[in-house]
Amino acid sequence: MSKLRFKALETLPFKDFRKDNAVEIPQKLSALFCQNVFSEDTMREYLTSEAFNFIMDTTKKGAKIPRHIADQVASAMKDWAMSKGATHYTHWFQPLTGSTAEKHDSFFTPIGSGRAIEKFSGSMLIQQEPDASSFPNGGIRNTFEARGYTAWDPSSPAFIMGTTLCIPSIFISYTGETLDYKTPLLRAINAVDEAATEVCKAYFDKNVTKVTPTLGWEQEYFLVDSALYQSRPDLVITGKTLLGHSPAKGQQLDDHYFGSIPTRVMNFMKELEIECMKLGIPCTTRHNEVAPNQFELAPMFEEANVAVDHNSLLMDVMARVAHKHHFHILFHEKPFAGVNGSGKHNNWSLSTDTGENLLSPGKNPKKNLQFLSFFINTLKAVNEYADLLRASIASASNDYRLGANEAPPAIISAFIGSQLYSVLDELEKVTDGKLSPEEKTELKLNVVGKIPEILLDNTDRNRTSPFAFTGNKFEIRAVGSSANCGAPMIVMNSIVAKQLRTFKTEVDLLIEHKNLKKDEAIFNILREYIKDCKKIIFEGDGYSDSWAKEAEKRGLNNFKTTPEALKAELNEKNASLYEELGIYTQREFEARNEIKLGKYSTVVDIEAGVLADIARNHIIPAALNYQNRLIENAKGLKEIFGDQEFKVLAAEQLNLITQISENISVIKRTVDLLLAEKKTAKSITNRQKQAEAYCNRVKPLFDTIRHASDSLEMMVDDELWPMTKYRELLFTR
Numbered sequence: 001m002s003k004l005r006f007k008a009l010e011t012l013p014f015k016d017f018r019k020d021n022a023v024e025i026p027q028k029l030s031a032l033f034c035q036n037v038f039s040e041d042t043m044r045e046y047l048t049s050e051a052f053n054f055i056m057d058t059t060k061k062g063a064k065i066p067r068h069i070a071d072q073v074a075s076a077m078k079d080w081a082m083s084k085g086a087t088h089y090t091h092w093f094q095p096l097t098g099s100t101a102e103k104h105d106s107f108f109t110p111i112g113s114g115r116a117i118e119k120f121s122g123s124m125l126i127q128q129e130p131d132a133s134s135f136p137n138g139g140i141r142n143t144f145e146a147r148g149y150t151a152w153d154p155s156s157p158a159f160i161m162g163t164t165l166c167i168p169s170i171f172i173s174y175t176g177e178t179l180d181y182k183t184p185l186l187r188a189i190n191a192v193d194e195a196a197t198e199v200c201k202a203y204f205d206k207n208v209t210k211v212t213p214t215l216g217w218e219q220e221y222f223l224v225d226s227a228l229y230q231s232r233p234d235l236v237i238t239g240k241t242l243l244g245h246s247p248a249k250g251q252q253l254d255d256h257y258f259g260s261i262p263t264r265v266m267n268f269m270k271e272l273e274i275e276c277m278k279l280g281i282p283c284t285t286r287h288n289e290v291a292p293n294q295f296e297l298a299p300m301f302e303e304a305n306v307a308v309d310h311n312s313l314l315m316d317v318m319a320r321v322a323h324k325h326h327f328h329i330l331f332h333e334k335p336f337a338g339v340n341g342s343g344k345h346n347n348w349s350l351s352t353d354t355g356e357n358l359l360s361p362g363k364n365p366k367k368n369l370q371f372l373s374f375f376i377n378t379l380k381a382v383n384e385y386a387d388l389l390r391a392s393i394a395s396a397s398n399d400y401r402l403g404a405n406e407a408p409p410a411i412i413s414a415f416i417g418s419q420l421y422s423v424l425d426e427l428e429k430v431t432d433g434k435l436s437p438e439e440k441t442e443l444k445l446n447v448v449g450k451i452p453e454i455l456l457d458n459t460d461r462n463r464t465s466p467f468a469f470t471g472n473k474f475e476i477r478a479v480g481s482s483a484n485c486g487a488p489m490i491v492m493n494s495i496v497a498k499q500l501r502t503f504k505t506e507v508d509l510l511i512e513h514k515n516l517k518k519d520e521a522i523f524n525i526l527r528e529y530i531k532d533c534k535k536i537i538f539e540g541d542g543y544s545d546s547w548a549k550e551a552e553k554r555g556l557n558n559f560k561t562t563p564e565a566l567k568a569e570l571n572e573k574n575a576s577l578y579e580e581l582g583i584y585t586q587r588e589f590e591a592r593n594e595i596k597l598g599k600y601s602t603v604v605d606i607e608a609g610v611l612a613d614i615a616r617n618h619i620i621p622a623a624l625n626y627q628n629r630l631i632e633n634a635k636g637l638k639e640i641f642g643d644q645e646f647k648v649l650a651a652e653q654l655n656l657i658t659q660i661s662e663n664i665s666v667i668k669r670t671v672d673l674l675l676a677e678k679k680t681a682k683s684i685t686n687r688q689k690q691a692e693a694y695c696n697r698v699k700p701l702f703d704t705i706r707h708a709s710d711s712l713e714m715m716v717d718d719e720l721w722p723m724t725k726y727r728e729l730l731f732t733r
Helices: 002-014 040-046 049-061 067-083 122-126 182-204 226-230 233-238 263-278 304-324 365-384 386-392 418-428 437-456 486-513 518-536 545-554 562-569 572-581 586-649 651-682 687-698 700-713
Strands: 088-092 108-112 115-118 148-152 159-161 164-173 211-225 283-288 294-299 327-330 344-352 467-469 474-476
Touching: 002 226, 040 049, 040 067, 049 067, 067 122, 067 164, 088 148, 122 148, 164 182, 182 211, 182 304, 182 344, 182 365, 182 486, 182 572, 211 226, 211 304, 211 486, 226 233, 226 327, 233 586, 263 283, 263 294, 263 304, 263 327, 294 304, 304 327, 304 486, 344 486, 365 386, 365 418, 365 437, 365 486, 365 518, 386 486, 386 562, 386 572, 418 437, 418 518, 486 518, 486 572, 562 586, 562 687, 572 586, 586 651, 586 687, 586 700, 651 687, 651 700, 687 700
Parallel strands: 088 164
Antiparallel strands: 108 115, 148 164, 159 164, 211 294, 211 327, 211 344, 283 294, 344 474, 467 474
16 A cells, blocks of 8 residues: 555656647637537527427426427437537436436438438437436335436527436436436426515516526635545545545645646636537636645526526536546545535526516615515525525535535525614614504614615625625525535425415515505515514624524524434424425425435445454554564664663654554454444444444444544655645645
8 A cells, every 4th residue: 555655645746648638719619609519509409490490498487398299399409419520419417416427319210221320310309218217215115116217498509518418307217206316306497486586577567478597606616636536545435535634735825726737737627618508518717725735616597497407417518628637536525634625606596588687686765675575585484484495405515514614504594794784773663553654764774775785785794604695696695515506405495486376475465454555465474574584683693602602592503413403303393395396295394304414424435444444454564564663663773772671762653652552452343343333333224223323323433543643654654654634735836
């Protein structure tokens, strides 16, 4: 292993393939945009007007596509793809593994007499049949029940990767249950569209016919040299370092954050941006992040479904491009101890087909009342369903990061800024019932009317808040970097849809039964919502111990681990929400909870196995090897100087020998206990109890083994230490 470490290190400065792999942008990035996408412009060129209009109606209104139109689209799509060098097609989907999946089929079709043609029909476009038995299903499917279906999603454009036409698709079982992120996301998007459109038409703008949730994600990641990556079995198998002493210099000087991007990394970024542009991913921002070798990429806002697809596609493209530049990309939320981990901030908002952002204040009191209605209803939705939002970001890898003075804590709270907080205070004072002329003037001119001025100089951002309002959107900051954006987006769109339905019902009741004017009814309902929401609004330091105590007083949950969060997720209130909106059936909801619990247990089980292997087969032998050298040295000193002087001259060697033995003993005992606890946890059949066993009995032993191992790293001769060290992994240029 030590040879592997030094062989990896030797490749870095000297080998030709580590020289800067210069990348030149062939033309303006804008000229590359959507080059490999079956975009609207491409469809205009290749489709008949009839087929094009059907696709536009399907995208905007959800209209069904007749078979003859599907055949036309398939033929045009095939011709376009083949003109780009494509030979195969695949239904590209997002199963509950957290990554994407694809099964490639060739356009090639024999027709007899030694002849063949390229064929792609409407039926091939609309549906494909991958094996569903090996994907996570939470008990919905038996192992022997293999059939599953993928179905084309026309609202997300097809694209070409290499020589394959990729068709974004949903994934369902033979019996109709959803097995992916896209299907429930599309349902949630439809639900919030209907609810928000009804509110807009009824109270604010009758011209609104569609409301679209938008998403702008920010992807953080680490880059490590591919040779060093291969020298660390923990990185290869788990995506994180399970051992490793912190280097003398980490991120203390803040010199990496927004610093000059290293040339080799810049070349990776250039090529990545070229590939993103071709695939229609509108990347606009790149920079160094806080930790060494950590970076961030962010795109323009897009419709939520397309944005989720683009983020999933991006992660695949990033890995491919990194490989070409002899990097390995790490999406794990906490790949290195002692430095910041990586997140994926999800910036969410609602936009109308009339061109308005519903979370942006307007130029007059009417538009600001619209803003306040959607703003306060969003806070109310999060207040009511905070546990669902917490569960949507729960994972074994994100548990390492949440609350670690770099990411928001597990307590779901909202930051809105002191100025907006004072606006809510004023609204809370609204009289119950009809407003006097003076109250109307006060509200509309002095409170509601001043919102644009307030937000021009908005309060500073709060990086410790898991749900922060940032001027015209809400930022869900606690999403993990390896996560599928679909999970929190399903929750956000579902809970806001539910809340907007409730809001409209309550406002209409006041108008009909209390004879209140529309604005008065809205103000009265918003006032009650503000009272309810005050408990989740927090403007201070989310990392502080005082906040945890204050949150407990307010009745806010603090689910620090995934098993806790997933246990709370599975309650009747949440299940009813999804059933009412048609997002999940009870069976699908329970199955997804079971999948997440199972994945958590599996991840911790794998980490435990890898840690035990490294500790037994690499760390202990290296420590014993060095200890034997010390023993030989001590014996030599004793032979030369005799007992009297030996005790003085060999004092440090003897002390080191003792410390090494003590740490080896700790590692050996704890590894044995770890494997025993791992075996016990694995035998538990109840998913919730199994996850709790891995969390509470297996995982805590990691720290004991790591502490002893990291202590040995600081004692053992550097040339004998088998594991590539943090100082080598984190400062590669």
